Amino acid sequence: MRILTFINLFIVCYTSAQAGRISGKVTDENGQALVYASILVKGTTLGTTANKQGDYFLQLDPGTYTIIAQYVGYTRQEKTVTIGAEDHTLDFQLSIQQLSLKEVVVRPGAEDPAYEIIRQAIKKRPYYLNQLNAFQCEVYIKGQLQLRAYPRKFLGEKIDFEDGDTSQRKMLFLSETIARYSVEKPRKSKIEVLSTKVSGRSDDFGLSTPQIVSFYENNISVGRNLNPRGFVSPIASSALNFYRYHYEGSFVEDGREINRIKVTPKRRYEPLFSGYINITEGDWRIHSLQLRLTKSSQMELIDSLNIEQLYVPYNNDVWVIKTQVLYPAVKLLGFDAFGSFVNVYSSFNTTPSFDRRFFNNTYLKIYEGSNKKPAAFWDSIRPVPLQAEEIADYHRKDSLEKAHKDPHYLDSIDRRRNKPHLFAMVATGQSFYREKRRETWYFNPLLQTAAYNTVEGWLVNLGGRYTKKLDTIPGSRRALSIEPAIRYGFSNHHLNAASSFTYTHGNKYFSSFSLSGGKWVYQINNANPISQLSNTIRSWLFERNYAKFYEAWFARFHFSKDVGSGITVFGGLKxxxxxxxxxxxxYSFGDRKGVTFTPNFPIEIMQQNFARHQAFIGNVGISWLPGTKYIEFPERIVNVGSRYPLLTFNYSQGIHKWLGSDIDYAKWRFEVSQSVNMNLGGNFRYKMALGGFMRRDSVQVIDYTHFNGNQILASVEYLNGFQLLPYYKYSNKNRIYAQSHIEHHFNGLLTNKIPLFRKINWYLVMGANALYADSDKEYVEVFAGFENLLKIARFDWVWGVEKGHVVTTGVRLGIRGFGKL
Structure with missing residues (x-):
């Protein structure tokens, strides 16, 4: 291994010795650095990019070259240099682009010349979008995120970055990646990470996002979760309905006239850009652009995002992107952050020959050793010089990383992290760590510790989880988890205890199996449609015991295994x-008049409680997500989803007489679910299910088909239940049933036309749920409401319909990210 490393370093040093180095600085007329200015070798696609201080360097073989420096909005400059064995310094000072105006007859109502240019660009948009059916290139990616300010405390806890630096301004994240980006239209693409590094984290793999933000697309997605609707391109087919344009003038490069167009949204609170786009005269292609998104563009997570792009000729007909830079900025909860993410594209091949199996389910492949390249390698290949603050960050964090591996440091980190935190102990649960031994103890929050129901009275429910990572390899899945729990009811004096053991593994695809056993209390609907906290509130304060319980001695085995191609098999015995x-x-603190507790069984379908019995049940299932894409790390593969629906089939059988089992049945369920991104139209989600009993010789109420109902203010999970349905009203053991849930998230469509709603960024949501078991068991509910309230809340009005008549109405409140209340 050392010999190979030495050979690599020798090759790098030898190659560098044969090439001449040009370096310099790119500034404006006032001496201010032009951030990420482009440096090109005329007549080629070779080049580099200056850093944020305007510094650049370029390695070239001996010869005479014309070097071009250019920056969007500035007149480019050319200089000729002869490269030999010596290094050269070549500085550029660019002046603001001098624009010439076309001769236009100005009269009242005359149209701005920009509109005709944009119309021509719109006509040519499909051609340039599909001009390159396939290409391959290399991309250098550098991303950094910095803080300008941050609060000293967050949620009552002191903020400590564990770097010994207490200054307000600091580098949060710094990463570099060299990747190969391959595309075959319309939908095939693959990213291969050749080398990558992250400041202070030698085991991480950095950023790998070389995708080109193509403004030839009608709808543009920039990053994730910035706006669920995407953004309208200034040259989209319908762009004239969204934008105003102003002709700023034109300039000439290499004999080509280039038009500068100012882009302005017609309306605020639409997913639109503002800024400048430069269009070539005659062939109407994008030359470069400087566009901006803000909060009024309906961005959700960040305050502003600036995008800069520069294209260069590959040949007489084809242009390719040279640089793409994104500048995000965000102020949130006292944190003030900004960053830059630069992509430099090179080594284009516009006629690649891909092997038939090259494009597969692996969307992103990270090669073994890609994050282990030495500093000499990066110094030789990096096209954008590091800034002084970046060099300092690498040095400081890499030194800290080595120090952090010291056993004494790990002990001190454990002591700091393991201090009790009041909020965690009460609301979320707290974890305690032993880093040296790769162990974690988690204790359930106090909100889950004490509860009340009519069966056990006040109860204490203590539990937690112990996790042991079995490998030192970062990202390894091999781990053992043990979850013990104990429960005591002060009214029925029952003591219950149980424990589960889970082993996860998979050098490639994820697999797990678990064993559990003991004595415990369960809801008759094992899906737990009402949470322990909600049931406590409803029972103790409002005298409504919606949850129905039973007790069981139990033993379970469950397994799940991903086998690739989006297929997961699972099953178990119970x-x-x-x-x-x-x-x-x-007892009820509310003690409402005329309200009494109901018996502890579903009175909607039973006259008395069930008799004690034994049940031995087996189940097996398979799920398939066609078109699943994966990220392939050296030690594991991660599923990143698909644009196709998820198909799931499950078969369960009550096995009669085995281990004294009293039940005898067979039932099945087939389910289809999908989230469909309709871009400007919003997001459409659905889940459809069909199932029933194939055999029902002996079926207990616990094994019925149950539907997740809801009779409290807090909403049930939207695609998994019904918002107004009594919990057990339609439980059945029928041979067939059908169930459907649909909802459409408008994501700002319509509400962005209403002054109040567009400013507070509330989104309209509508949908319906339905079930059919037989002619007497039909139920439909429709709902409409608003989401994105305070970023996490959702409010719905719901109408329940039976046999064509509205039988119930209500409101429901959902909190994103907190599960069931």
């Missing part, structure tokens, strides 16, 4: 000795 429970407490 044994339960089921014991009915009765109410033992009638």
């Amino acid at each position: 044994y339960e000795d089921r014991i009915p429970l009765e109410n033992t407490s009638s």
